[in-house]
Amino acid sequence: MDVSNVRIVIFDTFGTVVNWHESVVQEGEALGRAKGVSIDWHEFANVWREEGYIKVMYEVAQGLRPWEPVDVLHRRKLDELLDVYGLKLTEEETDHFNRLWHRLLPWPDVQEGLRRLKTKYSIGPFSNGDFRLLLNMAKGSGLPWDFILAGQQFQKFKPDPTIYEDAVELLGGRPEEVLMVAAHPSDLDGAHAIGCPTLYVPRPLEYGAVNNHVEPEAKYDHETVADFRELAARLGV
Amino acid sequence: MDVSNVRIVIFDTFGTVVNWHESVVQEGEALGRAKGVSIDWHEFANVWREEGYIKVMYEVAQGLRPWEPVDVLHRRKLDELLDVYGLKLTEEETDHFNRLWHRLLPWPDVQEGLRRLKTKYSIGPFSNGDFRLLLNMAKGSGLPWDFILAGQQFQKFKPDPTIYEDAVELLGGRPEEVLMVAAHPSDLDGAHAIGCPTLYVPRPLEYGAVNNHVEPEAKYDHETVADFRELAARLGV
Incomplete structure (x- = not known):
């Protein structure tokens, strides 16, 4: 070439x-310890990425749905995952954790x-x-x-x-x-x-x-x- | 505050x-020497700026005409000024001189x-x-x-x-x-x-x-x- x-x-x-995978796992593990919950953060990271972002991204790229900020996509899936995994966070904690994607x-x-x-x-x-x-x-x-x-x-x-x-x-x-x-x-x-x-x-x-x-x-x-x-x-x- | x-x-x-003023003057003086022409480059610089850019910029900012790339605005006025000042350049020289605004x-x-x-x-x-x-x-x-x-x-x-x-x-x-x-x-x-x-x-x-x-x-x-x-x-x- x-x-x-x-x-x-x-x-x-x-x-x-x-x-991103290791960055999510590291922040997740620290958060889990602080909250006293045990979560498979490797799985959490990949589900957050695949279902919260990759799937939507391909639909937007193909013109099937309108563009939205990635912060919004991440947050929408995070709210679901916190429920699924039974992790309770305040609004401030949730926002901070969602922005770990700014700290990769x-x-x-x-x-x-x-x-x-x-x-x-x-x-x-x-x-x-x-x-x-x-x-x-x-x-x-x-x-x-x-x-x-x-x-x-x-x-x-x-x-x-x-x-x-x-x-x-x-x-x-x-x-x-x-x-x-x-x-x-x-x-x-x-x-x-x-x-x-x-x-x-x-x-x-x-x-x-x-x-x-x-x-x-x-x-x-x-x-x-x-x-x-x-x-x-x-x-x- | x-x-x-x-x-x-x-x-x-x-x-x-x-x-920008001094940058135009410096490149202009070098070009004038190379071409054997004597030009008031302080005046040249200010006319290029005021008439080629400032005037158009305010019209665009007020919605009176559509946006255009600054390279295009600079080049349009430069072609006029080369005529007015009697400076003859090849296409390649003109393009290079126009892009002095990239070298300020x-x-x-x-x-x-x-x-x-x-x-x-x-x-x-x-x-x-x-x-x-x-x-x-x-x-x-x-x-x-x-x-x-x-x-x-x-x-x-x-x-x-x-x-x-x-x-x-x-x-x-x-x-x-x-x-x-x-x-x-x-x-x-x-x-x-x-x-x-x-x-x-x-x-x-x-x-x-x-x-x-x-x-x-x-x-x-x-x-x-x-x-x-x-x-x-x-x-x-």
């Missing part, structure tokens, strides 16, 4: 940049890789997360973004096929200038379809060590890098 | 962060002030400049933004009174969390009107030492800081 024209690198975020922690290779990439490229998340969520995550975890692209800005969710064009247009680039990085083939397919170069970073532990998540297969071939350090090396920094 | 709730600081950019240089207090502010606040330009222009400017001049807000994202120009609400909504904040900094009273008025705290940074040399620019008077009182170092101190960093 030719990356000689690349000036801007955009990143899927949940799963690709940050380890990066995979261990991310900060070094991004720092190296930033010396030569403009870098930013291109995520379905809300703008403020991505901003809080960046400030909290030291992600050195140059800019933030949120689905919120287009009132769409990836992998809506039109959102990749919207992003490249906002970035003021030709598609070959904008490289998309993701752990999810469908996201890379959307970028590839409009002419962006793509790099696949597998994150086999995204849903934890044991999970039932099935990722849609890629329509196109995507070059693979092992992590963000190898990504930086592939891009010459 | 109470700034205890402030989490995000947004900045008018042309004039407030970067010294900051005032000398800016980088230190922003670095200090970034330790505690999320910071970003909130500018009528196009997204890519602001990104290129940041990378070229080492402006350590956390995010970029461009009028392009809303297809509006400040000081359209509705764009300040759009910005605060995208930032996911209450108005009292978002502080607006500008050298232009009308911009501060727009932010103040929706409840944002505001700080005025006078830039008396924005149009050079001698100029005819008349800035609209402020509708509201705005607290003043001398420069970005004093701004950082005012915000406790």
